[in-house]
Amino acid sequence: MPQTLLHLDSSPMGDASISRHLSAEFVRNWKLANPDGRVITRDTSASAIPPVTAAWVGAAYTPEASLSPEQSELLGLSDTLIGELFAADEYVFGVPMHNFSIPSTLKLWIDQVARVNKTFSYATGAPVGLLTGKRATVVIASGGNYDAGTAMASYNFAEPYLRTVLAFLGVHDAKFLAAGGAAALMRGGDRDSFLEPYVESIRTQFQAV
């Protein structure tokens, strides 16, 4: 059966973005491996995702059959974004580290897709993620290095946060690729040389399949 990939980017840096370059490399390889596959694209930095409001929360906790037309409209974007997550078999996220965490536009997206009885449930008392059978690859670009065992590792709230959110929603099969040290490019480092090992790591991942 043809596979579907959700390609989500969140860097505001356009063509200069490291995470966009690497998520695009993932998509290029994925298309070669899945010639009949479909790619859904979503760019959180290019769309104005609204913050959740009291009315939105009220609607999200209202049983579907009792929703007013206004409440249904309030949940429309959330429904669309959640629909993309269910439609895809696999996800690739391009994420820049911003202030030791994720960009605010990606957080707005998470707030829209983490929805009770849609993507998670407490029906049995314990939280159960409803996005089952999905795989995710998350590329995080950062100016500094946050490798495990280094002094800076504990400053990295981006990877643990995304790992937790994905698992909470049911996505336990998540690979993280940390493209750290991008600040060297601002000091005149060569962009292609910087990207090369990460591009190679993505290609190798597909060759191994």
Ligand SMILES: Cc1cc2nc3c(=O)[nH]c(=O)nc-3n(C[C@H](O)[C@H](O)[C@H](O)COP(=O)(O)O)c2cc1C
């Ligand atoms: C608003 C902002 C905040 C940033 N905060 C951090 C940070 O906390 N730690 C870090 O290592 N790099 C930080 N950086 C550097 C970016 O992570 C780095 O430029 C990375 O390449 C961004 O990914 P992108 O190229 O895909 O946009 C920040 C950059 C911006 C624009």
